[in-house]
Amino acid sequence: xxxxxxxxxxxxxxxxxxxxxxxxxxxxxxxxxxxxxxxxxxxxxxxxxxxxxxxxxxxxxxxxxxxxxxxxxxxxxxxxxxxxxxxxxxxxxxxxxxxxxxxxxxxxxxxxxxxxxxxxxx
Numbered sequence: 001x002x003x004x005x006x007x008x009x010x011x012x013x014x015x016x017x018x019x020x021x022x023x024x025x026x027x028x029x030x031x032x033x034x035x036x037x038x039x040x041x042x043x044x045x046x047x048x049x050x051x052x053x054x055x056x057x058x059x060x061x062x063x064x065x066x067x068x069x070x071x072x073x074x075x076x077x078x079x080x081x082x083x084x085x086x087x088x089x090x091x092x093x094x095x096x097x098x099x100x101x102x103x104x105x106x107x108x109x110x111x112x113x114x115x116x117x118x119x120x121x122x
Contacts, residue, residue, distance in 0.1 A: 003031045006118060010094070011035060013110045016102040018081060025091035027052040032095075041080055054085045055093055073108060086111060089119075 003022055010020045011033060019040065021032030027048060034040065042050060054074065061071040073086045082104055086094040094115070098107055 006114070007031050007033055009114060010096065010111060013114070014098070014102065014107050016099040017096060017107065018099060019095075019097040021047075021051070021095045022088075023051050023055065023093045023095065025055065025093075027055055030092065050083070051093070051095055054083070054095065058085075058087055058093075072112065075104065075108075084108065084111070086115060088115065 007020050007022060011017055015035065017035065018038050019032070019034045022030040024030060029048075040047070057074065058071065061074070065071075071087055073084055075085075076083045077100065080100065082098045082100055082102065084096040084098065084104070084107070086096070088094055094111070096107070096111060098104060
């Protein structure tokens with residue numbers, strides 16, 4: 001499955017998914033997209049900064065790998081959105097923004113299933 005196809009599949013999982021993007025370890029956008037009609041809360045630059053800080057936090061999570069195991073995802077809940085970040089293979093990251101009223105547990109499970117179904121790409 002190609003990057004764009006994977007991202008579109010993520011966006012189709014739930015209508016409450018606002019935005020999804022794939023990023024490399026240097027914070028560069030591989031591909032990103034939003035649900036039709038969604039107005040972003042952050043500018044392109046603010047989104048890149050947010051991604052940069054999220055990816056840097058993964059270094060902290062790795063410090064506890066021996067004691068706690070692998071990090072699968074991180075979640076931050078704001079008033080207007082929930083941000084989910086998933087660590088993928090080959091130093092790639094998936095960022096998903098969902099509505100704050102979303103069933104985030106169900107969305108996380110669906111995304112984790114998609115990731116596991118695409119081991120060659122991710």
